[in-house]
Amino acid sequence: MSERTTLSRRGFLSGTTLLGGLALAPALMTGCSRTESGTGGPQADADLLGKLRKQGFVRVGFAGEAPYGFKDGNQLAGQAPTLHKEIFSQLGVAELRPTLTDFGALIPGLLADRFDVVSAGMAITPERCAKVIFSEPEFVSPTALMVRSKNPKGLSDLKSCADKGVTVGVLTAAVESGYAKGAGVSASKIKSLAKQQDGLDALVAGRIEAFALTGISLRWLAQSNKGAAVEVLDPFLPELDGKKQYSPGGAVFRPNATALRDAFNTELAKITGDPDRYVSLIGKYGFTSREIPPSTLRTADLCGS
Template sequence: MAHYPNLSRRGFLTRTAAVGGLLAVPGALTACSKTDEGGAAKAEGGKGVLDKLKEQGFVRVAYANEAPYGYKEGDELKGEAPTLHREIFKALGVDELRPTLSEWDGLIPGLQAGKYDVISAGMAITPERCANALFSEPEFISPTAMMVGKGNPEGLTDLASAKQAGVTIGVMSGAVEGDYAEGAGIDGGKIKTLQSSQDGADAVKAGRVQAFLLTGISLRWLAKTNPETQVTDPFLPELNGVKQYSPGGAVFRKGSEDLRDAFNEQLKKITSDKQRFVGLIGQYGFTETEVPPAELKTADLCKG
C-alpha cells in the first residue's frame, strides 16, 4: 500500500486556524514590516522580485507536506500547488522550485521573515490571511463531498438527502463541515465529531457514520487507501445563503505585487482551460469541479 503524507485539514477551513497560525507567532508579524514596506518589491538595485528570480534561476517555495496539496515523495516535490507553480514559473522564466518544509502554523510568518518567496501549499484565501500576505487569484475551489460505503447504500447526494435519510454524518473536529451540516438542518445528535480524516474513513467502514463530510479533493485522495469506500459527486453547501467555494491560492510576501501579478497572468491561462487544468493536477484528485469560476476574485474574498 502506498504511503501518503498526513492528510489533515491544514487549518484550511477551521476557525481556530483561520489566520494561518499568525496568533501562534505574533513576533514574526511585526519584525519584518520594513521588508514588507518595500524591501521585497525593490530587491537589489531597484529590480522587482520577478527580475531577481529570473536572474538567479530559482524560486524558493514553502510546503507543509500535506497531500494532495504540497508534499515530498522521496526527493521529488509533488502535489497540486508545486505542480501548478512549477508550470507557471517556467512560463515566467524561472525553471527551478527550491522547497522548504514548514509547519502549517509557520508558513505565513516564514514568508514575512523572507525565508521563501511563495507558499505552495493550497492555502485557503481568508480576510485574516490577506491582511498579512498577498494571495494569487484562486487556483482551485474545494466543493464539499461525502465519503460513503461502497455502493452508497443510502443513496446520498448532498446534505439535504442526508437529512431526509436521517443518517449520521461524520465531520472533522473544529472544521467548518460541522457548520455546514447544522446549517442544512441536520440534528446535532446525528453529527459525529472525528479527530482525523482516517478516523472518518474508518467510521464509514465500521458503519458508525453513514457519511463523512470533507472536501471532494481530500476525500478522493483518502479513498485511494480506503477502497471499501466511495466518494459522492461534490456539491456547494451554503451558510446563511452564501455558497461555500473554499478557494485556495499561492501566497506572496507583501511588496511582491509584480511577482503576484505576473503569476496571475499565467494562472489564468490554466484555470480558463479546464482540460489543461485537469491534465496538470488531475493525478492529485482535482477535476473540472475544482476549476474556480472566472467571477470568483481574491479581492472580494479578502473583504470577507
Template sequence: MSLSRRRLLSRAAVLGGLLTVSTPLVACSRTEVGTGAPAGEGDLLAKLRKQGHVRVGFAGEAPYGFQEDGRLAGEAPTLHREIFTALGIGELRPTLTEFGALIPGLLAGRFDVVSAGMAITPERCAKVLFSEPEFVSPTALMVREGNPKGLGDLRSCAAEKARVGVLTAAVEASYAKEAGVPDGSVVTLAKQQDGLDALLAGRIDAFALTGISLRWLARVNKGAAVRVLDPFVPVVGGVEQYSPGGAVFRPGAESLRDAFDAELAKITGDPARYVELIGKYGFTEREVPPRTLRTADLCAG
C-alpha cells in the same frame, strides 16, 4: 470561513528527492510577524528571473505538496512549477515547514512564495498578498459502496436521518447543521482515516469533507468498499462556501503576484489542461475556480 482545512490534513515527515531543501526547517509558530516588505521587493520578479530559481514554502501535506517515490509531488509543486517555468524561473527551491509557520516564514524572508493551498481569508489578506484562487474545495460525501441510503448532499442526509461524520473543528459540522442535520446525528472524528473506518464499521452513514481530500483518502485505501459522491457547494447564511486556496506573496511583491496570476489564468481558463496537470492528485473540473470568484472580494469578507 477562516478555518483552513490545511490544518486538518496529515503532514509528510520528510521532503526530498529531485528538489533540494535549501533553507533550515522553520519551527512551528502561532504568531504572525510584521508585514514590512524587504527593500527592492518591487523588482523581485526580475531578480528571480536573473537568478533562475524561486524559494517556495510548503507544508508537506498530501495531496497539496508532499514526497512520493523520492520526489516532491502534489497539486502545488506541479501547478507552480508550470507557472514559474512560464515566467522564466526554471527551478523551485522548497522549504518544508509547519502550516502555521508559513506566513511568518514568508514575511521573515525565508522564502519568496507560499505554495500550500492556503485558504484566502480577510484575516490573512491583511498581512500578505494572495494570488487569484487556484482551486476551490467543494464539499463531498464518502459513503459505503452502493450508497444504501441514496445520499447526495447534506440536505439528503438530514432527510434520510443519516449519521454524518465530520473532522474535529472542521467547517463541515456547521455545513451539516445549516442543512438540517441534528446535532445528535453528527459524529466527530479525529482524523480522515477514522472517517473511512467508521463508515466501513457502520458507525456513520456518510463522511463529509472536501471532495479533494475524500478522493485522496479513497486512493490511499485502494480496494475499500466506499464511494466518493459528486461534490456540492454548501450554502451558509445564503452564501456559497467555495473554500478557495491560492499562492501567497509578501506585501510589495505585486509584480511577481500579477505575473503569476496571468499564467494561472491561462491554466484555470482551460479546464482540460488543469485536469491534465493535477488530476492525478484528485483535482477535477469541479475544483476549477469560477471566473466570478475573485480574491479582492474574498479579502473584503
C-alpha cells in the same frame, strides 16, 4: 476545513507514492529545512521577479500536506508545487527550492523572508489577506460525501443526510460540522473524528453513514485505501447564511511583491481557462474540472476589499 470557507490543515494524508513529482535539490532531500539567505524588504520585493529570473530559482514554503504540497521520497509533489512549477517556468524561473515547515509557520516564514512564495494550497481568507497578498484562486473545494459502496442510503448532499436521519462524520473543529447543522442535521447525528482515516474506518465499520469533507480530500483518501468498500459522491456547494461555500485556495506572496503576484496571475489564468491543461497538470492529485474556480470568483472579493 477550518475557518469559514477555508481548508482544513488537520490530518491530511501524506507519504503515498505518486509519479510525476518535482525533484528536490540534493541538499534538501534529507531535511527540507535549510533556507536560502534572502534580501527581503519592500525594495527587493518590488523587483522580486527580476531577481528570481537572474538567480534561476524561487524559494517556496510548503507544509507537507497531501494532496496540496508534500514530499514524496526525494521529490516535491502535490497540487500547488506542480502548478507553481509550470507557472514559474513560464515566467523564466526554472527551479523551485522548497522549505518544509508547519502550516501555521508558513505566513510568518514568508514575511521573515525564509521563502518567496507559499506553495501549499492555502485558503484565501480576510484574516490572512490582512497580512499577505494572494494570487487569484487556483482551485475551489466543493464539499462531498464518502459513503459505503453502492450508496445504500441514497444520499447526495448534507440536506439528504438530514432528511434521512443518518449519522454524518466530520473532522473535529472543521467547518463541515457547521455545514451539516446548517443543512438541518441534528447535533446528535454529527460525529467528530480526529483525522481523515478515522472517517473512512468509521464508515466501513458502520459507526457513521456518511463522511463529509472536500471532494479533493475524499478522492485522495479513497485512492489511498484502494479496495475499501466506499465511494465518493459528486461534490456540492453547501450554503451558510445564504452564501455558497467555495473554499478557494491560492499562492501567497509578501505584501510588496505585487509585480510577481500579477505576473503569476497572468499565467495562472491561462491554466484555469483551459480545463484540459488544468486537469492534465494536477488531475493525478484528485483535482478535476469541478475544482476550477469560476471566473467570477475573485480574490479581492474573498479578501473583503
